[in-house]
Amino acid sequence: MKKNEVPQDDANMLEGKFKEPCYAIDENGKYTTVGSVGWEAKNIIMQDAWDEVDQRIEKVKQQVISGYFSPIAYYMEKNLMDVKILAAYVGLWRFKVKRHLKMKHFDKLNDEILAKYAETFDIELTILKNKELN
Amino acid sequence: MNVIFEHNQAAHCENGVTSNLFKYYGLSLSEPMIFGIGSGLFFAYLPFLKVNHIPVTTFRPLPGFIFKRAAKRLGFDIKRKRFSNPDKAMLELDKKLEQGIPVGMLVGVYHLTYFPKPYRFHFNAHNLVVYGKEDGNYLISDPIMETPTKLTYKELRRVRYARGVFAPKGHMYWAEKLPEKINLKEAIVKGIVQTAKSMLRIPFPMFGIKGIKYLAEQVRKYPQKLGENKAAQYLGQIVRSQEEIGTGGAGFRFMFAAFLQEASEILKQQSLHHLSMEMTEIGDLWREFAVETARIVKKRSSLENPYDGVANLLLTIAERERKVFQELLKIKNINP
Structure with a gap:
């Protein structure tokens, strides 16, 4: 996953309390972390489990x-x-x-x-x- | 006495606590380094072990393993203690804090007040560091959080005595000093080789690459065996372990790729850099698996046979991971 591909799909799963670090590669191919507020695929699955x-x-x-x-x-x-x-x-x-x-x-x-x-x-x-x- | 404790956020609590504690004693290592040296990458599908009526899939070894292995390989002498009496557990903690020793501990997540609600369930193997006391409140470095936080006596006591699977029983651990000699290269190689071994050589079908293939064949049968609703729940649970619980994305695959990248520089072995890139691509496939699963859960899959589709994807992943770990098994410390 590239740095600019780290999803930011907010479904309030983290209630704004923190961002979750995701590992991704930057422009030079180096690994770094990017804080994410959420990811749609994950939000759907979590919501389904809570439903x-x-x-x-x-x-x-x-x-x-x-x-x-x-x-x-x-x-x-x-x-x-x-x-x-x-x-x-x-x-x-x-x-x-x-x-x-x-x-x-x-x-x-x-x-x-x-x-x-x-x-x-x-x-x-x-x-x-x-x-x-x- | 309150110590100056540098707090760093991490994707995963156990890596984060380990990294923060070691840093306090003067050894600065990134989260992926701790994760790799502690052989944190794993896979197991355990159909007979159910949580909330759904089989357990895990992308990491048992709680405590990463810390234990990393500490051992880097030469830290770790002391640990459990208590049957909660009052005593709190008293012993206070004593350590008075001596200026930051203390790592296991707690239950359910009653952790600062956690977002969708993440609060009865999971009892969460790690955090208590590094001081202020006006009766405990100063907490929880790697999940961006900044340090606080808990009252009552709150901390409660989470230390959470009940159920892996009940922490006041479990606390600490180091007393930096080891005299650290052989980082040796530690990295040991971490890599053990990861490869546990992904390739555990002689049971539920673990490692065999486990991913086994899961693939089970997933194929889910709809006939369980019906549509339950099948979707089972599948969703796999993705929850893969993405939800502090894995840094793709069931730790990206974190492991980051580790291999760092390791290739330290060990001066270009092959590790290529394997890191391959692991990144494999991580992308795990993400694709999650996306496809979300479509199935939402009943929006465009595949003709959605469960066959995701099962085949898992088989592709297993085959590519097998090749990576076979290469990693050969890694040696050639420039000591």
Whole structure:
């Protein structure tokens, strides 16, 4: 890739926080780095992956509203976690976390356990208790 | 005591931390040099290892390898420590900072507040350097950023104790002084030869050139095996590892070409310059693979059989890379 070919297709993926260095060759054939704000091909693929995540979150949300899954399942998806990661954060066995994803088990959980989840998800305990889905 | 720490942005965090730390001790090497000496170029397709339900493709060795190899080949004595107790991990860090020692560490990306959101997922092998403390905040040199930044005690503690795959467990590392004698030429040759070996000689189908060919044949079968949606996701994930995670473009191929260019001057071997140019062209092919994949994801491919098209492109890449690495395998330090 030549220096002047380094793409600058901004889709706000970097939120203006920095430019990503790309290696490219200059007029004299020497390698150098050029900061890039983005590349269309990459933007499309990243956007597609995030759309997929959003769809998964929306699906779980509907299943929480219908009373099958618990708010923990919703916040787990929203925080891009799976049972393995979530169990590691709250310090519980995976099979227990799996159970807590169902509304019928969630309703029986005490504040102590719920507080662990709330802390992991960075939300107030009351939000979790009131089953608010933000 | 706060030290004067020169921060340089890098494409990849591990190279960047290594380069910045070595520079602090008086050894100034570019990112591609660190990357090449540390044998950072690699390929593996691991269908049995899934993250987010999608097989892992990687263009680099396991986290920590580049740093470890580069440090060893240049003669740095590196100390490392992990802690089961987070309070102790923070206390030990403070002690090192008081002694004026910049400390490298592994952290999770998900809770790094200064990261752009589209890049924040549960990836736990990100590297940064803590080089001081100011008003209770830690001074951070994160190679991803253009300038140094800061984290609070709470924020730093949290990312040091991220959970999940590769949980860092407070892992920190530091060097205490510049090695007495550095044999740069020897280090470069070792780096090149090991890269060539791991691309050509690992006797399993998932690694190196064999891995790219294996991936090509899998990609060919994706649409029948997975259906249109999932096939596009699988393919997209390959490009994400290739372009998203600080590779400097084309799955580190351009960075490696930059390394070969620098190496050809230091070792005074013209053949390396030609191989660098060939690697640049191969990098362009990887970029073409990404463009074609984006078209497939958008359902806008103009190819008659899009998956066959990208599979064939991968086979072409594999064949051209094989030739480069066979040449690189013969590199010797002829002008010591």
